[in-house]
Structure formats: structure tokens, C-alpha cells
Amino acid sequence: MLIGVDWGGTKIEAIAISDSGQSVTRLREMTPRSNYEGCLATIESLVDYGTYSIDDSRYVRTIDKYKANGHYISSKPPTLPTIGAGVDMSVRPWRLMSQAYVAFFGGVIASTAVAFLNSRRLDVDAAKRRLILLTGLVGLVAVVALFVLLDGESLQVSSRVVAVLCFMVQLRLQRPMDRAFQLRGTDYGSLWAVGIGLTIGGAVTEGLILLLVTVIR
Numbered sequence: 001m002l003i004g005v006d007w008g009g010t011k012i013e014a015i016a017i018s019d020s021g022q023s024v025t026r027l028r029e030m031t032p033r034s035n036y037e038g039c040l041a042t043i044e045s046l047v048d049y050g051t052y053s054i055d056d057s058r059y060v061r062t063i064d065k066y067k068a069n070g071h072y073i074s075s076k077p078p079t080l081p082t083i084g085a086g087v088d089m090s091v092r093p094w095r096l097m098s099q100a101y102v103a104f105f106g107g108v109i110a111s112t113a114v115a116f117l118n119s120r121r122l123d124v125d126a127a128k129r130r131l132i133l134l135t136g137l138v139g140l141v142a143v144v145a146l147f148v149l150l151d152g153e154s155l156q157v158s159s160r161v162v163a164v165l166c167f168m169v170q171l172r173l174q175r176p177m178d179r180a181f182q183l184r185g186t187d188y189g190s191l192w193a194v195g196i197g198l199t200i201g202g203a204v205t206e207g208l209i210l211l212l213v214t215v216i217r
Contacts, residue, residue, distance in 0.1 A: 038064035110202025112136025
């Protein structure tokens with residue numbers, strides 16, 4: 001198989017050609033403006049080492065990389081699909097934006113639970129999964145602090161804002177592997193049953209925590 005890369009100022013296009021001369025796949029991405037190292041790492045590794053792994057590249061320190069099967073792979077074009085090398089396709093993840101209603105109606109705990117479960121389905125690395133949990137913990141502390149300082153409608157609005165902010169951070173942590181899943185052309189799983197359960201469970205748990213704070217006060 002032959003791989004050709006056309007790297008221009010506005011776009012990067014890659015094509016894979018079989019031994020019989022047939023086009024196997026073609027990818028086109030906008031040329032990144034912020035970080036070329038991820039692109040250079042992949043191209044250097046393909047040309048010099050015959051692998052997508054950038055472990056031995058001089059640009060391995062790029063921030064745009066993902067660890068799959070024990071090796072670092074660049075998340076920049078032209079090889080974005082390769083960051084999904086570790087995705088278990090038998091367990092379908094949920095749409096990221098479907099998690100928004102869980103966060104809005106269920107609160108910080110529900111948002112964190114659905115993001116963490118989905119990150120496992122996407123095979124997001126352990127460090128990012130820990131960041132998802134940490135984001136939820138910080139959000140819960142913020143909700144408790146708001147509960148102590150505010151009351152009534154102001155508290156409800158503020159707690160929803162905190163939950164949505166947590167969701168946005170957690171969404172960003174899942175997005176690279178979610179994009180890899182999309183490129184594989186498989187349908188998402190349904191979040192309805194799990195989402196409703198997490199929404200109710202998260203809201204109840206958060207309410208019990210705030211009730212406990214009230215008793216302690």
C-alpha cells in the first residue's frame with residue numbers, strides 16, 4: 001500500500017492506494033494554524049519508521065497526541081482516525097450533546113457520571129478520565145458553596161450554570177476520541193434509559209448532600 005500526503009497552506013489531503021492502484025481512502029483536513037508539530041510527527045514517523053506511532057519522532061513532545069495501545073499517536077491531520085485505534089467498537093458511546101440534558105436537569109453529579117461512563121466507552125485515557133472526575137468534584141464543591149451563600153431562585157439558576165460549565169469541560173475532554181468514533185461510521189448508542197436514570201439519581205444524590213449540609217449548619 002502507498003500513502004500520499006499533499007500538505008498545502010490551507011488544507012492537508014492524504015490518500016491511501018492499494019497495491020493494485022485502487023484508492024482505498026482519502027482524507028482532507030484544514031491545515032492547522034496553531035501547532036504543526038503534530039502533523040510533522042506523523043509524517044516523519046510514516047516516512048522514516050513506517051508507523052503511525054510517533055514515539056521515536058523528534059516532535060513527540062507535541063501536545064496534540066493520544067496514547068493508544070501503549071504508543072503515542074498524533075491527533076492532528078492527516079491521520080486523525082488513528083487516534084481511535086483503542087476504541088472498542090462493540091460498546092457504542094453516546095452523543096456528546098445528548099449529555100447536555102443530563103447535566104442541566106440532573107446537576108453536576110449526573111453530568112460527571114454520564115461523562116465518565118461515556119469516556120470509558122470511548123476509551124479516553126485514564127488521565128483525562130481523572131480530570132472528568134476532578135471537574136465534577138470542583139463543580140460539586142461550588143454548588144455546595146452557592147447553597148450556603150444563596151437561596152431560592154438564585155441558587156437554582158447558579159447550580160444549573162455550574163452543571164453546564166462542568167459539562168462543557170467534560171465534553172472537551174471526550175471530543176478527540178468522539179471524533180475518531182465518528183470517522184469509523186458507526187451509530188451512537190441510545191442514552192435515553194441510562195440518561196433518565198442518571199438524571200434522577202444525580203439530582204436526588206445532590207439534594208441529599210445539600211440536605212446534609214443544612215443539617216450540619
